[in-house]
Amino acid sequence: MDFSSFVTSLGTSFVIFLVLMILFAWVSARPGNAVVYYPNRILRGLDPWEGGSTTRNPFAWIREAASSTERDVITMSGVDTAVYFVFLSTALGILVLCGLILLPLLLPISATDHGLKFHSNSTTSNGTFSDLDKLSIGNIMDKSSRLWAFLIGVYFVSFVTYYLLWKAYNHASDLRANALMSPEVKPEQFAVLVRDIPPVPEGQTRKEQVDTYFKTIYPDTFYRSMLVTDNKEVNKIWGELENYKKKLARAEVVYALSKEKTGDRPTNRTGWLGLIGKKVDSIEYYNEKISELTKKLESEQKVTLREKQQSAALIFFTSRVSAAYASQSLHAQMVDKWTVIEAPEPRQLIWSNLKIKYFARETRQYIVYVIVGLTILFYMIPIAAISAFTTLKNLKKLLPFLKSVLSIKALTTVLEAYLPQLALIIFLALLPKLLLFLSKVEGIPSQSHIVRAASGKYFYFTVLNVFIGVTVGGTLFASLKTIENDPKKVVDLLATSLPGNATFFLTFVALKFFVGYGLELSRIVPLVIFHLKRKYLCKTEDEIKAAWAPGDLGFATRVPGDMLIFTIVLCYSVIAPLILPFGALYFCLGWLILRNQALKVYVPSFESYGKMWPHLFIRVLAAMILYQVTMFGYFGVKKFYYAPILIPLPIITLIYGFICHKKFYRAFHVTALEVVSRELKETPNMEQIFRSFIPPSLISEKLNDDDNFEDALSQVSRQGSFV
Amino acid sequence: MDFSSFVTSLGTSFVIFLVLMILFAWVSARPGNAVVYYPNRILRGLDPWEGGSTTRNPFAWIREAASSTERDVITMSGVDTAVYFVFLSTALGILVLCGLILLPLLLPISATDHGLKFHSNSTTSNGTFSDLDKLSIGNIMDKSSRLWAFLIGVYFVSFVTYYLLWKAYNHASDLRANALMSPEVKPEQFAVLVRDIPPVPEGQTRKEQVDTYFKTIYPDTFYRSMLVTDNKEVNKIWGELENYKKKLARAEVVYALSKEKTGDRPTNRTGWLGLIGKKVDSIEYYNEKISELTKKLESEQKVTLREKQQSAALIFFTSRVSAAYASQSLHAQMVDKWTVIEAPEPRQLIWSNLKIKYFARETRQYIVYVIVGLTILFYMIPIAAISAFTTLKNLKKLLPFLKSVLSIKALTTVLEAYLPQLALIIFLALLPKLLLFLSKVEGIPSQSHIVRAASGKYFYFTVLNVFIGVTVGGTLFASLKTIENDPKKVVDLLATSLPGNATFFLTFVALKFFVGYGLELSRIVPLVIFHLKRKYLCKTEDEIKAAWAPGDLGFATRVPGDMLIFTIVLCYSVIAPLILPFGALYFCLGWLILRNQALKVYVPSFESYGKMWPHLFIRVLAAMILYQVTMFGYFGVKKFYYAPILIPLPIITLIYGFICHKKFYRAFHVTALEVVSRELKETPNMEQIFRSFIPPSLISEKLNDDDNFEDALSQVSRQGSFV
Known part of the structure; x- marks a missing residue:
């Protein structure tokens, strides 16, 4: 790619970005679009435009995002989002710091050498090097002592990363600790999840078995247990019922509208997709269906609670310290019996996975x-x-x-x-x-854990396939034979291919932040979909609400995307330092725009108290090691005799990672006792905590009738243990 | 080694064994030697000869050892010894079962082939094969289909080992669980060890800091804390004091004896080793020294308790469940602060290691x-x-x-x-x-852990150096060049060297059990030392008692020794099945003789509730993998085309080990809660539990004066928390 096409591409991206920004400034100010641009605030019952909409500056969002505190982010979007911002700002910090030092140092050193001219004379390529390539390490002559500067650059980048990453881990750890020690009562802090309960002994019910077991071990703090049931059938009936309720509401709205005109009662067909079968009066038909399903649901609820008990349970404690140490302790002599872990939030518990056995x-x-x-x-x-x-x-x-x-x-x-x-x-x-x-x-019991697991898989996929795939590209297949004979060649191959792709990745990063973040901020697609739905499909309030439901930040794909950019920029930081400002701009824009989105748009669908951080950390280290090994290979290709000076770096990274893992990780895996031993604001309402874990499909209409829960959910002696 | 020299060596060993046995039968029956042959019984206040010494059958010990139950072993020698016997009987079971099947199957197959004759004609060696070698796999022709039988043999041995090892792990786990759930009050079950306590905050003492911390987390069950102090100085003074007390006792006995004859008061010189310096009256001098040192000790005790507090402490709980879950939980947000582990027994706590920091x-x-x-x-x-x-x-x-x-x-x-x-x-x-x-x-806090760690190191040392060293021996150095070029050759080399050393190892095993166990049972060396000491050195009762102190079983060297034999026999089980009866005899004799020694002689110096088992298990698996890899190599050397059928075996072993580790290990690492939630026989006397952890050098003469302990050892509110 020559210089002019690079500028063209950059310019096009920038123009798209500008257009999207102006579009955003224009459409987001219209009150009718508030639900698309401020759903998080609206759902929390806040005024979308805090300062008053009349004197609205179209760029006010920048000031608001920049001046928002971490506390705001936690309040509006949870600790997970705050931890994600710790990552974004750490990445930004690393790239800015490296850029400030490396750019003024390395660019002149590259620009004043003649490596490319020399090479283009001797090789078969017809010398398509541009001004941009002259600014990269490719312009340094082989064996030149100028390479020393680049070698020191590699060390500098590494140590900056170690330092800022250490501070970030400390910060993330504090965020988690503060969230866990909060005086607010959070139901999941009072519960643990037990799996792999052994078969029920003769003459006992499952409930008695579980209650006796935990009452013996925790005589003072055990409150009650809730057996996990197989909810497949009851969920299905409940889903149908909810669906008919929605349809009824819709039919009633349609009827109310038609009353003014024709007065026709809405009808529908009972067959496939409402297209075939007998034509019936919708309101009557749905009412009939609802009362039929309600009965069915009630009997199914009873059957589920009585007969579909699984080998898992939720145990509730009257103190959060008890729940914390219960979740960390071995309960049975055999590890594959009575496995106890922290309970996730009720909303992210995957009931269907709970029954899966240890092995x-x-x-x-x-x-x-x-x-x-x-x-x-x-x-x-x-x-x-x-x-x-x-x-x-x-x-x-x-x-x-x-x-x-x-x-x-x-x-x-x-x-x-x-x-x-x-x-x-x-x-x-x-x-x-x-x-x-x-x-x-895999059998993971919580949604947030699934997202973390998927995000990890996706990261390795993108780094291996997109980054290494693009870089090495066709060359790899051509030289597969060589690699088979000597696996060390892979690093060499990667190293030789890197400089040639520098401009490509520069453009890639620029495209990502201009177009990607432009679309993110302007929310063109959700906006169009919302308006189409509202116009042609939605009849009831609930339907409209569903049409603008913003979803969550989508860490499963967002994090690997950012990680890919970070990996690319890191790997090119010394080879073509010009990428550093682009990378910094990516994380700067990302921080700003996502701050806006986190505060105003996305609604988090779970809270894992920052458990994502160690995963982010490990991936940054993986990127580091890739970078360090590649650079070692590259200096080898440049025939630089002192290249082995880089060998300690990957080892230092491993030791660094090991130390951080030892020092910080366990507090992310479990809950530290000193943290949850802080006092609560109020005495926890245990009944409410217990009820918050009952899945909606199992909540009976007659909430006060405890008989329904006696079988699977009841307590041993409510009078005795409720303190 | 030819056949006759093999028989000679075997015969000599057997004669030595017989002589030692007869010697044992003779000297052990003499009452004066009871302290050498029955110290464990004597120290526990039991009658050395339970049945009455008059009608004593010299071989009664065999009946007694064979008929003793596991319960007897646990009572007399603890769970660790019982777990060691589980290992011995498992090894015995494996070798007997393999012998019963492999011997009648493989020996005829070997004996009727002509591989050795064939080879000795074609190779340069002058055909020194013997009748013994004809019974090994070496006598099978290359590529012969008879090798199938041996290959199946390898699988058979492996699966017998898996099966018996699984049962043994279950059994060891039960032993540990039963010991931990015992209704007896054991001080270490009520305490945890805290290390890495952060610096004392301003305005608090170390004691307040620790007490506040644990009282907040465990308001109901925290009893008291004991700060760890630097006891180096106080131990030194206490040691000197004890030494002078012993010397005084000795001088008094000497004086009492001399009264009858000359009436001279004993004297000694005050200089180096009592050889130079001023001559003084011993009794006066020692009394003086004792009163001087007692004062010094008291002031040093105060100084130690007040000023030599370390960043570690013992925390006592009023319930053992609390101590169990406290020891398993993360207390501080940073893992390198407030590290809590189970407290070892008071007698095996290594105080000087406790202050060492996490990293x-x-x-x-x-x-x-x-x-x-x-x-x-x-x-x-x-x-x-x-x-x-x-x-x-x-x-x-x-x-x-x-x-x-x-x-x-x-x-x-x-x-x-x-x-x-x-x-x-x-x-x-x-x-x-x-x-x-x-x-x-390494900084390990308990003696039993140190023994386990040393035993592991010694195992790998013996297997690598003795077994592989002897086998490969000189060949290795000669062919070091080949190995450098292709590391796979190591296995080949080992495989080729194995059959030639079969007879050597046969003799080695026989020597080990005849002479080794003969010496073990007859206790000739301790007997001679005891009699020499009693005659020429000992004057007081205490000195005599010290002269026959039997020590413990010495797992640090005993276990690796047995493991080496097991590894050797396993590796030769298919190559030269004749080794199987020798191995079985080793473990059979070992079981019998050590049963006698455990019941009557050795006094265990610690109890770790069977924590040794997982280490034994891992080493058996290491031996298995060595065996399986070697056999794969050997079949390759024999040019057997189906050798790759053995490749899954090491993988199966790894998976098997992984599953066992997952299922059983954690219960050996920590204490399962369901186990310690069993009821106790009596309400624990917390004061006594607390006092049992005070090191002897810190016990004040005025035991009732609590002031001495107020600084480092006192409780926050004894009235309140003592339940």
Whole structure:
């Protein structure tokens, strides 16, 4: 890519960004769009425009985002989001600090050498180096002592990263501790999740078994237990019931509207999708269905609570310290019995996974790892298969009627160029869903854990396939033979390919932040969808509310995306330091725009108290090691005799990671007792805590009738143990 | 080694064994020797000869050992010894079961082939094969389909081991659980050990800091804390004091004896070793010293308790469940602060190690690992150095006056043969001490843990150096060049060297059990030492008691010794099945004789509730993997095309080990709550539990005066928290 096309690409991206910004400033100020641009504030019952909408400055959001505190973020979007911002600001800090030192130091050193001219004379390439390439390490002569500056640069970048990462880990740890020690009563802090309960002994019910077991161990603080049941059937009935309730509400609105005009009662057909079958009066029909299903639900609830008890349970304690130490202790002599872990929030508990047994979970996990590993390694194969199928020749053969269409020259060219990419895009779009599904299959009990697991898988996928794939690209296949003979060559190959791709990745990063964050902020797609839905589909208030539901930040894909950028920028930080300001701009814009989105748009769907941080940390270290090994290879390729000076770096990174893991990790895995031993604001209402864990499909209409819960959910002696 | 020399060696060993047995039967029946042969019973206040000494059958001990139950072993020698017997009987079971199937199956198959004859014609060796070698796999022709039987044998041995090991792990786990749930009050079950206490905050004492911290977290069950102090100085004074007390007692006995004769008061000199200096009256002098040191001790005790407080403490709880979950939970947000672990028994607590900080411990551990690794790899170097120095030529050069002596031909030969071995023996004798020292340096807080750590190091040392060293021996050095080019060759080399050494190891095993266990049972050395000491050195009762103090079973060297035999027998089980009965005999005799020693002789010096088992288990698996890999190599050397059928075996072993580790290990690492939630026989006397942890050097003469302990040992509110 030459200089002019680089500028063109950069300019285009910037123009798109500007257009999107202006669009945002314009549409976000219209009150009708508030639900698209301020849903988080609206759902929390806050005024969308805090300062008053009349004198609204279109760029006020920047000031608001920049001046918002960490406390605001935690209040509006939870600790997980705050931890994510710790990552963003750490990445920004690393890149800014490195840029400030490396740019004025390395650019002049590169620009004043003649490596490229020298090389272009001697090699077969026809010298397409540009001004940009002259600013990279590629312009340094082989064996030049100028390489010392770059070598020191590698050390500098590493130590800056260590330092800021250490501070960030401390900060994240504090965030988690503060959230856990909060005086607010949080139901999940009073409960633990027990799995792998052994078979019920003769003459006892499951309930008695569980209650006796925990009452013996925690005579003072055990409150009550809730048996986990198989809710598949009851969930299905409840889902149908809710659906009919919605339909009824809709029919009533339609009827109310038609009263003014024709007065026709709405009708529908009872068959498939409402298209075939007998025509009935909707309101009557739905009312009938609802009362029928309500009865069915009630009887199914009873059956579920009585007969579908699983080998798992939630145990409630009257103190959060008790729940914390219970979740960390071994209860049974055999580890695969009475496994106790912290209870996740009620909303993110995956009930269907709870019954999976200890060794089944372990086995599933390793099988999933193998599948993901194979997917990462061989993801080219399905794409190649799709591409092969979708080449024009094959299409012509398989679908002869397309022949005449495909004879048009222009169309053919376009199709030929885009079909494989289309296949790739579809596959990449499906990947997060696949990874989330695979993570769920592992038997993980909480949604946040699934998201973390999927995000990890996706990170390794993108780094290996996008970054290394693009860099090494075609060269790899051509030289596969060489690699087989000597695996050390992989690093060399990567190192040689790096400088050539510097401009490509510069453009990539710029595209990502201009267009990606432009779309993110302007929310064009959700806006259009919302207006279309509201106009043509939605009738009731609930339907409209569902149409603007903003969703959460989507860490499963967002984090690996940022990580990919960080990895790329890190790896190029010394080779082509010009990438540093671009990377810094990415994280700066990202911080600003996501701050806005976190405060005003997205509604978190779970809270894991920052458990995501160690995963982010490990991935930054993985990127570091990739960077350090690549640089070692690169200096080797440059025939720099002192390249081995870089060998200690990956080892230092490993030791650094090990120390951090030892020092900080356990507090992220479990809850430290000193943290939860802080006093609460009020005496916890245990009944309310207990009820918050009952899934909606099991909540009876007659809430006060405790008989329904006696079987699976009741307590041993409410009078005695309730303190 | 040919057949006749094998029989000679076996015969000699057997004769030695018989002589030792007869000696034992004779001397152990004499009442004066009871303290050597029944010290454990005597120390527990039991009658040495339970059935009455008059009608004593010299072989009664066999009946007694064989009929003793596991309960007897636990009562007399603790759970650790019982777990050791689980290992011995499992090894015995494996070898007997394998022998019963493999011997009648494989011996005829070997004996009827002609591999050795064939080989001896074609190779340069002059055909020194014997009848013994004909019974090994060496006599099978290359590529013969008879090898199938041996291959199936490898699988059979492996699966027998898996099965019996699984049962043994279950059994060991039960033993531990039963011991931990015992209704007896054991002080260590009510305490936890806290290390890495952060610096004392302004305006608080260390004691207040610790008490407040734990009282907040465990308001109901916290009893009291005991600060760990630097006892170096006080221990020294106390040791001197005790020494003078002993000397005084001795002087008084001497005086009492001399009264009858001369009436001289005993005297001694005050200088170095009592050989120089002023001559004084012993009784007066010692009394003076004692009263002087008692005062010094008291003031030093005060100073220690007040000013030498360390960043560690023992915390006492009023319930053992509390202590159990406290020891398993993370207390501080940073893992390197307030580290809590189970308290070991008071007698095995290593006070001087408690103050070592978290990361210092980690670092020390890895440094020790590196040192041990290097020792294992390069232990030949110091020996070679000693040998080189001690060769005759060098001796002559360095010590010219020896020249005339060394000219004698016969002497030269003997010296030349034995000097290097002597060096090896001295080095090997020093090794366990070195390993125990290194393990202590790691910062481990309990004696039992140090023994386990040293035992592990010693195992890998013996297996790598004795077994592999002897087997591969000189060949390795000769072919070091080949190995450098292709590391796979190591296995091949080991495989080729194995059959040739079968007879050597057969003799080795036989020697070990005949002579080793003969000496063990007859206790000739302790007997002689005891009688010599009693006659020439001991004056007081205490001195005599010290002279027959039996010590403990010495797991640090005993376990690796047994493991080495097990590894050898396992590795030869299919190659030369004749080793199986020898191995079985080793473990059978071992079981019998050690049962006798455990019940009657050795006094355990600690109780770790079977924590040794997982270490034994891991080492059996290590032996298994060595066996399986070697066999794979051996079948390759035999050019057997189906050798790859053995590849799954090491993988199965790893998975098996992983599953066992997951299922059982944590219950050995910590205490399961359900186990300690059993009821106690009596309400624990917390004051007594607390006092049992005070080191003897800190126990004040005025035991009722609590003021001495107020500083470091007192409680916050004894009235309030004592339930």
